[in-house]
Amino acid sequence: MARRRQAVTIKHVAADAGVSLQTVSRVINAEPNVRPEMKKRVETSITKLGYVPSIAARRMSGSRSYLILALNDRERTIADWQARQGTDWVDQMLLGGMLKSAELGYRMIIELVDTHSDHVEREIDAALIALQPDGIILTPPHSDNPLITGLLKDRGVPFARIGSRDTSSGISLVMDDDGAARLATRHLIDLGHRRIGFIRGSAEYALSSWREDGWRAVMDEAGLPTDNLREPGDFSYASGRIAAEALLARDPRPTAILASNDQMAMATMDLASERGLAIPGDLSVISFDNTPMAIFSQPPLTAVDQPIAATASRAVELLIAANKGKTPAGETEVIEAALIERGSTGPAPAET
Amino acid sequence: MARRRQAVTIKHVAADAGVSLQTVSRVINAEPNVRPEMKKRVETSITKLGYVPSIAARRMSGSRSYLILALNDRERTIADWQARQGTDWVDQMLLGGMLKSAELGYRMIIELVDTHSDHVEREIDAALIALQPDGIILTPPHSDNPLITGLLKDRGVPFARIGSRDTSSGISLVMDDDGAARLATRHLIDLGHRRIGFIRGSAEYALSSWREDGWRAVMDEAGLPTDNLREPGDFSYASGRIAAEALLARDPRPTAILASNDQMAMATMDLASERGLAIPGDLSVISFDNTPMAIFSQPPLTAVDQPIAATASRAVELLIAANKGKTPAGETEVIEAALIERGSTGPAPAET
DNA sequence: TTGAAAGCGCTAACAC
């Protein structure tokens, strides 16, 4: 292995432009107090020599690392990847987060952390020290983990909490789960449905409650019943099947079901088909998340789209702003979600 | 922003253990010439203080950065992410690459590079200098881009070329496209098919030829025709449709089609259905890649699985070994691919 | 087998 030393450093640029190191540093950091003329000269040298600053050296001297660290749940992420069902949460996060980071001269690194282990703090601390990131993106369910948020607050690293409404520390961003649930419920009511079942997500995720709240609120407003129309679930296919079984056994049967994610919606559709129910003729189904499986299912699922890319992008933006001294507003940033209408929803069947 | 200085450094450990910095450094790098007794003492202090070395400082002093950089094609990756069709190449690479990296104390970073731009070299050089990675993973079509491989060779960074059989520089790894194509073709022949069409992938990818070679070799061995049964494609749905149209217009019509990726196979199935052909009754279809869409299609696609995770994992392993002075064998590492049988293939229809 | 000194590339703090 050849010992790699940097070919062209700030020194070379300084020498070439005939200025001090500091002036070059000021130029590359876009600091004030540099005459336009000097700036030009330095920039010319930089381009000529093809100079690029070393992240390591910048971090060493106590300034930024230009690194944003995205923390994901280890177990769940690996399970999704291995299942190969097309769950693209990580991809969408990269799409939004990486591109925005690159645009602002930063880089994004993904790190998997094991929430259930008793040394979460040690694990995160290690990443913090090794990488010294300028910002952290927390994804559910980490966003509401007091152990993690407490640690980050303590360490003084800016952090964004995707899917958390807690504004007591860090930057809070949500994808408007409540509003999206309302949208979906209203869509069903507009189609004439009056008995609309709801399958809840895992209690580990705060958004599970928000989705339920949205459904319940619209149902209440419309004077429709919710009693006996809510079943628990944990986002898994299996739990969706059990919940659907319970809902379809009701008398009268619901004519529409809102499932808290695509997997549970798929389970619902599969079960309905087995029971000889036509979709959407006899039963309409709406899901949350809009992962690729929603497109490929038969019929394609009407789904609430999660604007993950937009949210990650915004998180990066706010994190980098925080580094520049702009303290977050202390309010939850809400990213609008949209309803994608496909073939799994239709008019309510005529009353019998 | 609080100025973040490292809480516990090598100095603290040295002081706590009553040894020199150097000895601590030797311990954390598992170097020889440290008495077991000293080693114990240092390790105790490290655990007690929760010391973690700073990547930046290590890199600064001229040693490793503990970073592996995965270079992906910008345009294609973003298109896949935005399409939300479940293409999980990046996920599988992360699954294999990140986990193996973490296991060996490294971290993996993804970087998107624009191949078509005329400043590829500048772009890659910038990443190299900014990050100083200890190894690079090249994915198709970059693996065979002489501009890129030349640059990396020049810079002295170890690099792995996934999907390239060129052993003149870097580490060459392939997913046995040829063997997989043979497997798929043989499967069809075993089912009684004799007219087996082939839809080729983009010429930009070397693997397109390997897949064709495998098909052609088995067909030749079996004394079956290939003339007029091969159509070009570029991996897109649209190109698959055009190719399928041409193949289905042949007289006699092929009873099976091997498509070089899932998208083109889907296009083939869609077209066949429109033409009133039953799958697999009238036409069997096999695809390459086995992305999630293969599971969700109707019927599910029999597909050649790409062992991306295993390949990425192996690449990381070899890259890190290269850093430790182990020069690569100079031979192409072949990762076996498997055929996943699903519903899109069946016995050939009886001759009419 | 261990330690001391020098320096990696850059920026913060201060001087000019």
Next chain:
DNA sequence: GTGTTAGCGCTTTCAA
């Protein structure tokens, strides 16, 4: 406005 100095945390010499 611009330059000088010191030092970040670590590893690489080289000396003991």
